Amino acid sequence: MSSPAExxxxxxxxxxxxxxxxxxxxxxxxxxxxxxxxxxxSGKINLGLEGTLLMGAMSAYAISYLTxxxxxxxxxxxxxxxxxxxxxxxxxxxxxxxxxxxxxxMIIFGSGLAFFFGKPFIKPTAPQLPTIDLAGWSQNPAxxxxxxxxxxxxxxxxxxxxxxxxxxxxxxxxxxxxxxDSPAAARAMGISPxxxxxLSVMAGSFLAGIGGASLSLYYPGVWTExxxxxxxxxxxxxxxxxxxxxxQCLLAxxxxxxxxxxxxxxQSVGIKEGYYLFNAAPYILTLVIMILTCSPQxxxxxxxxxxxxxxx
Amino acid sequence: MTTTTxxxxxxxxxxxxxxxxxxxxxxxxxxxxxxQVSLHLKPGTFHALLGENGAxxxxxxxxxxxxxxxxxxxxEIDGTPCTIASPRDAHHHGIGMVYQHFTSVPxxxxxxxxxxxxxxxxxxxxxWAKERERLDDFMQSSPFQxxxxxxxxxxxxxxxxxxxxxxxxxxxxxxxxxxEPTSVLTPDEADEILSLLQxxxxxxxxxxxxxxxxxxxxxxxxxxxxxxRKGQLVGHGLVQDLxxxxxxxxxxxxxxxxxxVDKVTQEDVTPVLExxxxxxxxxxxxxxxxxxxxxxxxxxxxxxxxVSGNGQKELVEVLAGQRPSTSGQIKINGERYxxxxxxxxxxxxxxxxxxxxxxxxxxxxxxxxxxALRTFDQPPQAKGIWLILNAIRQAAKGLxxxxxxxxxxxxxxxxxxxxxxVQRTVLARELSSEKINLLIAANPCFGLDFAAVEFIHAQIxxxxxxxxxxxxxxxxxxxxxxxxxxxxxISSGQFLYExxxxxxxxxxxxxxxxxx
Numbered sequence: 001m002s003s004p005a006e007x008x009x010x011x012x013x014x015x016x017x018x019x020x021x022x023x024x025x026x027x028x029x030x031x032x033x034x035x036x037x038x039x040x041x042s043g044k045i046n047l048g049l050e051g052t053l054l055m056g057a058m059s060a061y062a063i064s065y066l067t068x069x070x071x072x073x074x075x076x077x078x079x080x081x082x083x084x085x086x087x088x089x090x091x092x093x094x095x096x097x098x099x100x101x102x103x104x105x106m107i108i109f110g111s112g113l114a115f116f117f118g119k120p121f122i123k124p125t126a127p128q129l130p131t132i133d134l135a136g137w138s139q140n141p142a143x144x145x146x147x148x149x150x151x152x153x154x155x156x157x158x159x160x161x162x163x164x165x166x167x168x169x170x171x172x173x174x175x176x177x178x179x180x181d182s183p184a185a186a187r188a189m190g191i192s193p194x195x196x197x198x199l200s201v202m203a204g205s206f207l208a209g210i211g212g213a214s215l216s217l218y219y220p221g222v223w224t225e226x227x228x229x230x231x232x233x234x235x236x237x238x239x240x241x242x243x244x245x246x247x248q249c250l251l252a253x254x255x256x257x258x259x260x261x262x263x264x265x266x267q268s269v270g271i272k273e274g275y276y277l278f279n280a281a282p283y284i285l286t287l288v289i290m291i292l293t294c295s296p297q298x299x300x301x302x303x304x305x306x307x308x309x310x311x312x
Numbered sequence: 313m314t315t316t317t318x319x320x321x322x323x324x325x326x327x328x329x330x331x332x333x334x335x336x337x338x339x340x341x342x343x344x345x346x347x348q349v350s351l352h353l354k355p356g357t358f359h360a361l362l363g364e365n366g367a368x369x370x371x372x373x374x375x376x377x378x379x380x381x382x383x384x385x386x387x388e389i390d391g392t393p394c395t396i397a398s399p400r401d402a403h404h405h406g407i408g409m410v411y412q413h414f415t416s417v418p419x420x421x422x423x424x425x426x427x428x429x430x431x432x433x434x435x436x437x438x439x440w441a442k443e444r445e446r447l448d449d450f451m452q453s454s455p456f457q458x459x460x461x462x463x464x465x466x467x468x469x470x471x472x473x474x475x476x477x478x479x480x481x482x483x484x485x486x487x488x489x490x491x492e493p494t495s496v497l498t499p500d501e502a503d504e505i506l507s508l509l510q511x512x513x514x515x516x517x518x519x520x521x522x523x524x525x526x527x528x529x530x531x532x533x534x535x536x537x538x539x540x541r542k543g544q545l546v547g548h549g550l551v552q553d554l555x556x557x558x559x560x561x562x563x564x565x566x567x568x569x570x571x572x573v574d575k576v577t578q579e580d581v582t583p584v585l586e587x588x589x590x591x592x593x594x595x596x597x598x599x600x601x602x603x604x605x606x607x608x609x610x611x612x613x614x615x616x617x618x619v620s621g622n623g624q625k626e627l628v629e630v631l632a633g634q635r636p637s638t639s640g641q642i643k644i645n646g647e648r649y650x651x652x653x654x655x656x657x658x659x660x661x662x663x664x665x666x667x668x669x670x671x672x673x674x675x676x677x678x679x680x681x682x683x684a685l686r687t688f689d690q691p692p693q694a695k696g697i698w699l700i701l702n703a704i705r706q707a708a709k710g711l712x713x714x715x716x717x718x719x720x721x722x723x724x725x726x727x728x729x730x731x732x733x734v735q736r737t738v739l740a741r742e743l744s745s746e747k748i749n750l751l752i753a754a755n756p757c758f759g760l761d762f763a764a765v766e767f768i769h770a771q772i773x774x775x776x777x778x779x780x781x782x783x784x785x786x787x788x789x790x791x792x793x794x795x796x797x798x799x800x801x802i803s804s805g806q807f808l809y810e811x812x813x814x815x816x817x818x819x820x821x822x823x824x825x826x827x828x
Binding site: 169170171172174175177178181182184185186188189190301302304305 | 398399400403411415416417418419420424427428429435436437438440596
């Protein structure tokens with residue numbers, strides 16, 4: 001995304017580009033990580049969010065193109081997430097079924113569905129989501145481009161503190177935490193782990209679908225088969241990094257978004273060497289986080305007690 | 313923890329209802345857990361349900377609580393028959409249960425757990441200001457207190473148990489069912505809690521049904537007792553009319569003299585196990601064992617007493633090689649011991665860990681293979697790199713007979729066996745070697761019936777008489793007082809009391825278990 005105006009700004013341009021990239025690239029991370037956080041708080045791991053992301057992106061783009069309304073596209077993306085989440089939620093709670101195996105299957109299923117139904121929508125352009133321009137004061141087109149914020153980002157940024165409050169001050173939030181930490185205790189209190197987990201997985205998937213919509217209707221704003229940079233999978237690492245705290249998910253998503261923007265930002269000032277290395281920044285960050293947070297000595301504080309367990 | 317007697321509350325106190333169970337039958341596949349069992353809990357009484365492990369007591373109360381649905385039988389509350397299909401229904405009728413394994417969510421605080429346990433599903437939002445007020449009022453008027461803002465995972469076992477009882481009182485249960493509530497409490501705490509509940513029962517606010525196998529609790533606190541054996545009702549009566557011997561006879565089906573195992577005085581006493589300043593951490597990085605030192609000599613049983621969760625599990629894991637120590641040394645026969653297989657074989661160290669199916673067996677492997685785990689790499693069961701399966705099978709057949717292991721065949725996977733027989737399998741493997749120097753046993757009789765317990769105790773004392781050094785870690789104080797030559801109390805990872813059994817002071821031991 002380099003332009004003469006941007007290169008003219010020099011290193012300020014890099015900072016601006018990273019700032020813009022943080023918000024743009026962070027939006028899908030934000031929705032997928034909040035969705036995965038919600039799911040994992042109830043004790044289930046949903047690796048299939050990568051497939052849900054793609055399905056969300058495709059359906060948002062398709063509906064936006066067919067009906068002319070991008071917001072309807074966002075809604076349908078969420079609904080497609082609900083449907084995929086229902087499959088994952090039901091399947092992964094059957095006896096002796098492993099979360100990770102179902103998740104991988106759902107990645108293949110979701111992305112397959114998305115690519116199959118999405119073929120006719122690769123060429124045409126669909127109406128994009130409106131953006132809010134904060135840079136009216138600036139003449140510089142680069143600055144203007146950088147400070148165009150999507151309402152989806154604002155929605156996500158408000159969702160993080162809402163989820164945090166939800167987990168501590170609502171009955172449903174306590175139910176989800178109870179089921180995720182100790183399903184035996186939850187059952188003893190009359191809570192049904194199956195129902196709670198089913199709804200959590202579906203809600204988390206709904207959010208991931210919206211994350212996918214932000215990819216095709218905001219940034220990069222197209223539909224191709226290569227639109228995802230693995231945000232769905234990285235979200236799992238992100239949630240661990242954020243210690244299952246929605247507010248920290250917000251910060252971590254911005255970090256990952258910024259890491260993703262590093263390559264193009266540096267390119268805009270003409271640094272072409274090491275292009276692939278900089279583009280690998282988010283993945284290297286994921287690896288580093290996983291290595292730093294695993295330990296044979298300690299269990300991770302904040303991890304829901306029943307996460308990944310097959311019994312109950 | 314201050315204790316206050318219950319002050320009269322502003323709301324009207326309902327009398328506890330009358331509970332009658334008639335002809336309850338429950339089958340699990342071919343196993344008949346309950347067979348036409350009836351129970352009558354009169355309002356305002358303290359009723360004990362007695363029976364050894366496997367008698368059906370837990371099954372009966374789980375049917376009352378709605379966890380299981382019985383195959384036959386009726387429950388009547390205040391004379392009207394009703395169906396209890398889930399714990400919610402039970403609560404609706406005022407019945408609450410305190411479980412043996414804690415049913416609080418570890419990551420949430422006491423306040424959150426108490427609020428969560430109320431069933432009014434209408435509310436979406438939790439008004440924390442109002443809830444705190446309600447909780448504070450409740451704590452003021454309850455018999456014992458627990459701090460409200462501490463996560464459950466950080467509470468001691470005694471506090472967790474008190475919280476479980478408080479939860480039921482908070483839910484205004486009028487019939488309280490307690491499933492072995494004192495197994496994780498020190499003797500002092502157990503007495504404190506039971507007498508406070510007894511006061512509430514005498515005041516007519518509560519009915520209590522307590523499941524226990526301790527006669528002392530029955531005679532001291534209960535008014536009526538119902539005895540189950542192998543799923544059937546075998547006895548019932550008022551406690552004042554029955555002696556301990558009568559109750560024991562009903563429980564076990566025959567008048568038994570408790571066999572006292574004779575201990576032989578030892579001649580040569582040499583130190584076998586020496587632990588110097590050992591420390592170890594728990595899984596979450598906190599200190600579990602804090603600079604402990606002890607010596608176990610040949611031909612003696614050293615007992616370590618303590619409430620669960622005070623570091624004994626981690627200590628045994630370090631000695632067995634399952635956990636790294638953070639500092640300190642272990643010496644066996646004067647040589648440094650790092651719990652490698654070679655050292656175990658050289659120094660003849662054997663162990664009976666707790667939860668044998670998890671810690672001493674490979675569940676999917678057969679009985680024969682499990683029995684061979686100590687010897688499969690030595691002749692005659694191995695020749696070079698080959699296993700001599702015939703030798704393994706023969707050895708297993710002999711051990712099964714010698715130790716009376718009930719198993720369909722030696723090829724059965726060991727997880728198919730009952731708890732007692734898994735323990736006998738492990739015992740057979742560990743105690744059948746000709747020369748044993750050191751035996752480390754942890755809660756060897758947990759969850760077993762009297763016959764198995766007697767057998768294991770006899771085996772341990774016999775080993776001691778042969779000159780084996782035995783370290784016995786147990787949460788059952790009675791077992792330790794019966795078997796040990798020396799007794800040590802562990803609390804918060806430290807040894808707080810040590811004494812030969814002849815001069816052991818019971819009250820000092822209780823105080824040490826509570827951490828004083």
